[in-house]
Amino acid sequence: MNTNHIITGAEAILLALLKEKTDTVFGYPGGAIMPIYDKLFNRRHQLKHILVRHEQGAAHAAQAYAQVTGKTGVCFATSGPGATNLITGITNANLDSIPVVFITAQVASAFLGTDAFQETDMISLSMPVTKWNFQVTSADEIPDAIAKAFYFANTGRPGPVLLDITKDAQIGQTTFNYKRIKSIRSYNPHPALNDADTKKALSMISASKKPILFAGHGVLLAKATRQLEAFINKTGMPVAVTLLGKSAIDEDSPYYTGMLGMHGNYGPNVLTNEADLIIAAGMRFDDRVTGNLEKYATKAQIIHVDIDKAELNKNVKAHLPICADIKDFLEKMTPMISYKTDEAWLQKFHELNHIEKEKVIDRECSPHEGKIRAGEIVQLLSEKTRGNAIIVTDVGQNQMMGARYYHYKIPNSLITSGGLGTMGFGLPAAMGAQVGQPNRTVVLLSGDGGFQMTMQELGTIFQYNLPVKMIILNNNFLGMVRQWQQLFNDKRYAETQMPTPDFPMLAKAFGIESKLVEERTQLDTAINNMLHHQGPYLLEIKIEKEANVFPMIYPGKAVDEIVLEDAVL
């Protein structure tokens, strides 16, 4: 790449992306962004562009792409409606801390503020949901703006950033001299871990009898899964994960005790209030994890390690808040620590989880009669893929079933919408994950409701022949809301019942192989056929209509008040 020669702003954008080692962009063209797409035409061999069917799909796909590749996702949209369609996807990436650079086009700078055609104040609109954003109004600003965008997106606590680039900045001429950012004075992405903190942590651990480590998404984001494994294997400490912390530890580990939170496992939820020490590693004590805060971790000293200082003491008061990269913390602690956790304490988790297995899991995953249940599908899938697939879920019961009953072994193998709970996330995210990992099996677990929110992306899957395996768990209900209506609204199923289209026929319209399964006896073969199929495949499975996800911490209840089944049912 020859630098210092005169090029247009649009060309500079693409060169800058190449400098940041971007090779894939998800997007959709339109009026204001035409200069960029015009330059992209000649660079389409260097920069692969995935043409989605709706900008929201591009945003979710770029996020999933980032999660499965460890790179920064990139997304293009035009001004006005193109840009506003991104908002849900940007917000989703923001709440789940995923690095994505969103580039939106804007009307020419002379028209800013005039209500020009397809003008939207994207800077103000995206401000609360981006880590950083910036409006570029001249071609000369482009290299530095893109360098900052990547630097902010993928350092510290990662997150989405947005560059709004006016049409005249795309057309204008500039000399291209790209310099990647090393540091910025107002921003400290790598807070130093100090000795006093690790010393204090060591003494708190050695004073504890019943410690537990909570692994959150931060462990995956920090690429610290090996460090976590080393720490756990040395100390024998029980580990529980958050929803987004799933796959941060191999579930085959004897120290893995399950998932925390509303639909998490019995052992770690109950024993959160038994533990005398909690090491919260890269997690943020979300309300879906903690339940009633007044009755949370009642006996525990808390060591909270997070790279984002604002998370410390935000929801739960920590006895030792440590603002640091979790990788640094674990790397420093492991060689120094000689603590061994009492086997009997670890055993308690397994005993409680055994109760859950008998009362909940066996019924869900090995039923012998009645309609097919979501749990048995996920477990079958888990066995057949040996835990090696990338699971992408939508939001709701399908998501909880996917999280609970797939056996995760490989880091970043669950892609799900955690913080925002975005229905419609699944299909476009599965598409992005498959683009990022073309050789791995990517399986979407979606409900019939969420699938219908973004099902136009079947068009994208068809166009690029992405071999995504799509499972629709069809109960003709918005299942999770229906579950709440059953439990708390006396079965008044307000607007949660939904007839569905003939999904296999819909797939067929896009040239996608498909199958409908209604009987348990067909299930095994159907999943085999799906997994062995070379291209994309849609498998609709009719499941029990009024099944519930249990265990459950009811709203307002404490973690140890988690119920295995509803007494009324």
Add this chain to the structure above:
Amino acid sequence: MKETYTIIAFSENHIGLLNRITIIFTRRHINIESLTVSSTEMKGIHRFTIVVVESEEQIIKVAKQIEKLTEVLFADWYLNDQIVYREIALYKIPIESAIQKNLEQVLREFNAHVVDVQKDFVIIENTGHIDDTEKLYEILEPYGIMQFVRSGMISVSKNRKELSAYLKELPINEYVKE
């Protein structure tokens, strides 16, 4: 318990940052009592002085959210006894009442100044705490106040590190050498 806190934040002088900071308050349904933004002794660095009535716990969280912004250098929070704070108030009074009533005594008591005199009005400037501004307003009200404006609080912290000392601890703007 809710008390009056002053958050002082230093930031880069960039477009939109004021908005990014104020929405942190809006989102939490916190009313800003007073807000001033101005340049500092360091070129390119701006100072935010934000007065709110809130609990300490909430103030700490808000200050951390402000400091988390990528273009904010740092943010700190203070109770009134930890800062020296002032606001400026301007009062526009009709000239006749200024002549008729005993304005001299009022000005002396408050250490206020007449900053402009025209044929129809005088403008009085006073610097002080909120209470002073309001007390003077009450006294001047019978004169018939034509216009009244206050600047919002500016504050200097008593016992904290100075901006220049903070700046020495922060990283410098640097590019990757390739």
